[in-house]
Amino acid sequence: MSTTPSFTHSKTTQAIPMFNPTNELAIIGYHNINKALEGVLKSGTYISGPAVLKFEEAAASYMGCKYAIAVSSGTMALELSLKATGVAAGDSVTINANTFVAVAEAIIAAGGKPHLVDTDAKNWQMPKVFTENTVLASHLYGNASAAINSNTNILIEDASQSFGAKLNGKxxxxxxxxxxxxxxxxxxxxxTGDAGVIFTNNEAYAQKCRALRNHGQTGHQLHQYCGTTGRMDDMQAAILTLKLDHFERFLQERRHLAALYTHKLKDTPLKLPVTEPNLEPATNLFVVRTKYRDALRSHLEKQQIASGVHYPTPIHQMPAYASLPWAQVSLPEAELLALETLTLPLWVGMTEEQVNKVCNEIYRFFEDGK
Ligand SMILES: Cc1ncc(COP(=O)(O)O)c(C=O)c1O
Structure with missing residues (x-):
């Protein structure tokens, strides 16, 4: 009952993997991708070139905001956002304990100190908080965190897992x-590699992020800030622009698969994701809960079905941080969630038969006396 299965996302021999990112590329068409990549190669500019500018325009237009700043990863996007808003040495930044560890890394890299809050037991998200700290609200799984309504001076959103989700139409x-x-x-x-993006309507924030991603440069050989190498390369930007053209279709598929799971699993003992009625989700991870998580994973693995755990250890219990003073907290909901959370396979191109197979195996597991 307590053995933790050893499989990872990258195992390709499983009949049903966790993710299959190649379907999106097939939908776009490899000839279109090759053409875009050939254009980049022939342009002779491979970083911060025309393809990056094009992606930034397309991304800002999708988001309906003034500036999109393309960067090298989501972690870089977080770190530069924190620095742009003025997080300084020793500042506390309030985050959820059950978000991805990169959020804590970015705060520390920006000179700040993570301040962890417990998970909302109702929807497994960061709750609304009252604080003078900067609040960094990670929306998880494709759903929304109420932390965006926090009473705070500076709010930063991390929409990494919920990009494309709409709350009250926004x-x-x-x-x-x-x-x-x-x-x-x-x-x-x-x-198709590491990449990230920052969105803002604030010109000063945008300028600072642009400078920081490029060694703090604000003019020719003029380095106003201590920056870093955080730029996006043009090959990624070219593919991302094509992906944006198909993004609504990809989101529809994700929503459809999540709705199928929800419908088919409603009579199991699993706890299913709870979304606000005014939320149009953008399911990145279909996350369920059960106290039999590890046994269910083992059962699925035996049936060649992959699954994931996002995440098995809350940030304050990670070896990297567990001995630090700010990690000396007890956060019971986040700790319980880490033991119970289970992510089922979901990707663009997953078939209804595959969803059925996963659900049937879950029924079989619980029928066997759980
Ligand atoms: C919620 C969240 N924040 C931040 C990140 C970090 O992004 P990246 O891996 O692109 O640096 C991730 C990536 O998994 C994430 O899920």
Whole structure:
């Protein structure tokens, strides 16, 4: 009952993998991708070139905001967003304990100190908080965090897992003055390598992020800030622009698959995701809960069905941080969620038969006396 299965996302021999990012590329058409990549190669500009500018325009237009700043990863997008808003040495930044560890890394890289809050037991998201700290609200799985309604001076959104979701008709990422999004290959808007993007309407924030991603440069050989190498390359930008053209279709598929899972699993003992009635989700991860998580994973693995855990260890219990003073907290909901959370396979191109197979095996597991 307690053995943790050893499989990972990258195992390709399983009949049903966790993700399959190649379907999106097939839908776009490899001839179109080859043409776009050939254009980049022939342009002779491979970083911060015309393809990056084109992607930034398309991304800002999708988000309905003034500036999109293309960067090298979601973690970089978070770090630069924090620095642009003025997070300084020793500043606390409030985050959820059950978000991805990159959020804590970015705060520390920006000179700040993570301040962890417990998970909302109702929807497994970061709750609304009252604080003078900067609040960095990660929306998880494709759903929305109420932390965007926090009473705070500075709010940053992390829409990495919920890019494309709409709350009251407005895209997540459009609620804070600055938003970071990961474009990692398994995300809703997925690059074929590392990439990220920052959204803002604030010109000063945009200028600072642009400078910081390029060694703090503000003019020819003039380095106003201590920056970094955080730029996006043109090959990724060219593919991402094509992906954006098909993004609504990809989101529809994700929503359809999530609705199928929800419908088919409603009579199992699993706890299913709870979304706000005014939320149009953008399911990146179909996350369920059960106290029999590890046994269910083992059962699925035996049937050649992959599954994931996002995430098995809350940030304050990670070896990297567990001994640090700010990690000396007890956050019971986040700790319980880490033991119970289970992510089922979901990707663009997954068939209804595959969803059925996963659900049937889950029924079989619980019928066997759980
Ligand atoms: C919620 C969240 N924030 C930040 C990140 C970091 O993004 P990246 O891996 O592109 O650096 C991720 C990526 O998995 C994420 O899921």
């Amino acid at each position: 895209l997540l990422g459009g609620f804070a003055p600055i938003t970071a999004v990961s474009l990692y290959p398994t995300k809703n808007l997925a690059a």
